Amino acid sequence: MIEDGKKVRIHYTGTLNDGTQFDSSAGRDPLEFETGAGMVIPGFDAAVRDMEVGGKKTVTLPAKEAYGEVREEMIGDIPKDRFPEGMDVQVGMPLQMQGPQGPMPVVVKEVKEDAVTIDANHPLAGKDLTFELELVEIV
Template sequence: MKVQKGNTVKLHYKGTLNDGTVFDSSEGREPLEFTAGAGQVIPGFDKAVMDMEVGEKKTFTIPAEEAYGEYSEEKVFELPRQSFPPNIDEAVGQTVQLADQSGNVFLAKILEVTDEMVKMDTNHPLAGKDLTFEIEIVEIN
């Protein structure tokens, strides 16, 4: 049986950056499970598993635009300092959870804090990066 759109797929994976840094892996955990072609994983990953069989292994690289998108300066912005708790300056480099006026929750990395403003980056941490995966199909339903 080969993976087709709509199949439930279980696989083990290791994700690395161009420099070899491992950013995620299923090693020591349950396999990743998702519905093929349903948009539950990044687009390039969905494409790569199609027509694979149980036990088959594959290594592939997903360009940034088919992964978490290109890095966008438009997603870096400044907010007034007074809208944050007093200890925010201790959080430079940290990722915090914010909500917009519509209640949508998103993550932002704090880049800089001054007396007047907090500079934040809402790009995904892997935005702008090509991702290489080694995968092995464990089960197809």
């Protein structure tokens, strides 16, 4: 069992339920993180704990162990007059809003006559994620 505070280096490929790949370390250095430090999503950290160097495994993480469920309070309408004049706001467009802790990324979900619906949830919120893992090194 790899204990909290150990640095690990791991290769991974992440896919959605439909097989779509959303991220991978292939072709680049392995991901390095400290276990138990909150540097990666909870289920990813937990999945690595019982691995040995050179070991491989595949895990599927429910949304709650990944980026969480979609939170409705993170979706809301912004009056169109709050956007710069002439800005062509489109569905799917990424934007940044100023929040209490600084800038936060949002995505345009809907453009209405007088408002724009934005979503501040992580793009992978509400999704189960599958990871193929290979532990390269415990530093």
